[in-house]
Amino acid sequence: MMTNSSLTAHxxxxxGQDNDIYYLFNNTEWEQxxxxxxxxxxxxxxxxxxxxxxxxxxxxxIWLLGFRIKRNSFTIYILNLAVADMGVLVSMSIFFAVGHTxxxxxxxxxxxxxxxxxxxxxxVISIDRCVCVLFPFWHQVHRPPYLSLVVCAVIWxxxxxxxxxxxxxxxxxxxxxxxxxxxxxxxxxxxVCVPFMVISAVTLLVKFFLKRQQRWRGKLLxxxxxxxxxxxxxxxxLNAVYLLSTLTQKTLPTSMxxxxxxxxxxxxxxxxxxxxxxxxxxxxxxxxxxAILQRIFEDE
Numbered sequence: 001m002m003t004n005s006s007l008t009a010h011x012x013x014x015x016g017q018d019n020d021i022y023y024l025f026n027n028t029e030w031e032q033x034x035x036x037x038x039x040x041x042x043x044x045x046x047x048x049x050x051x052x053x054x055x056x057x058x059x060x061x062i063w064l065l066g067f068r069i070k071r072n073s074f075t076i077y078i079l080n081l082a083v084a085d086m087g088v089l090v091s092m093s094i095f096f097a098v099g100h101t102x103x104x105x106x107x108x109x110x111x112x113x114x115x116x117x118x119x120x121x122x123x124v125i126s127i128d129r130c131v132c133v134l135f136p137f138w139h140q141v142h143r144p145p146y147l148s149l150v151v152c153a154v155i156w157x158x159x160x161x162x163x164x165x166x167x168x169x170x171x172x173x174x175x176x177x178x179x180x181x182x183x184x185x186x187x188x189x190x191x192v193c194v195p196f197m198v199i200s201a202v203t204l205l206v207k208f209f210l211k212r213q214q215r216w217r218g219k220l221l222x223x224x225x226x227x228x229x230x231x232x233x234x235x236x237x238l239n240a241v242y243l244l245s246t247l248t249q250k251t252l253p254t255s256m257x258x259x260x261x262x263x264x265x266x267x268x269x270x271x272x273x274x275x276x277x278x279x280x281x282x283x284x285x286x287x288x289x290x291a292i293l294q295r296i297f298e299d300e
């Protein structure tokens with residue numbers, strides 16, 4: 001049996017330091033690795049719990065808007081947003097579960113693909129509501145009937161194209177720095193989508209509080225404002241982390257995990273927002289999720 005003295009005898013001596021200090025240094029490195037592993041597991045548990053809630057909520061919204069409720073030009077946007085949010089949650093759960101393998105790069109690309117698609121859709125939704133509020137006659141009469149389908153198709157195609165190019169570049173290491181396409185995508189998300197959403201949210205808030213007629217304070221407008229606010233609080237941090245990594249040329253694993261956790265919260269929140277805004281209060285009879293969604297989107 002090997003004694004403690006025989007163990008320390010095999011530890012090399014560092015100039016100016018004894019073996020005890022060298023062993024303490026190595027022990028600190030192991031503690032850091034253990035801390036990082038525990039932190040990753042904690043984040044994994046939180047993401048799984050949040051994603052489980054989001055699976056149920058977004059899945060129910062997809063089923064109702066896709067098969068149970070008659071679609072209109074606006075619910076097409078909401079249906080596509082729910083699909084994008086579901087994609088973020090599924091890919092994020094797989095990413096945290098499988099560890100650092102080849103499949104994680106695919107999961108990461110799919111996270112960014114669905115995450116960016118959701119941002120583009122939310123930007124279009126906010127602009128659509130602004131046009132509806134500022135130019136109601138044009139929106140009701142002259143708006144092309146298939147505009148929603150065309151816009152959603154273009155958004156999905158554009159997001160897929162950017163991620164496909166980035167993934168192809170990643171497989172060819174001879175091209176040097178392959179992250180320019182990904183950084184460009186997050187640059188667009190942060191500096192194009194967010195300003196449009198902020199301007200639209202401020203415009204809707206002004207109309208919401210200054211217009212005297214109660215019809216301007218409908219459930220749909222309230223739900224959109226809540227969704228935009230929740231995005232600015234929880235979805236934007238991931239963009240900020242990527243931009244910060246670009247500027248500093250350093251990877252920020254802890255910040256990245258917090259950004260992914262916030263993104264999963266954002267992708268799970270929309271069904272809860274629809275439920276809280278659309279439910280009836282006081283003495284009215286209770287209704288299911290189908291009735292709640294119909295009450296929200298009948299404002300269209």
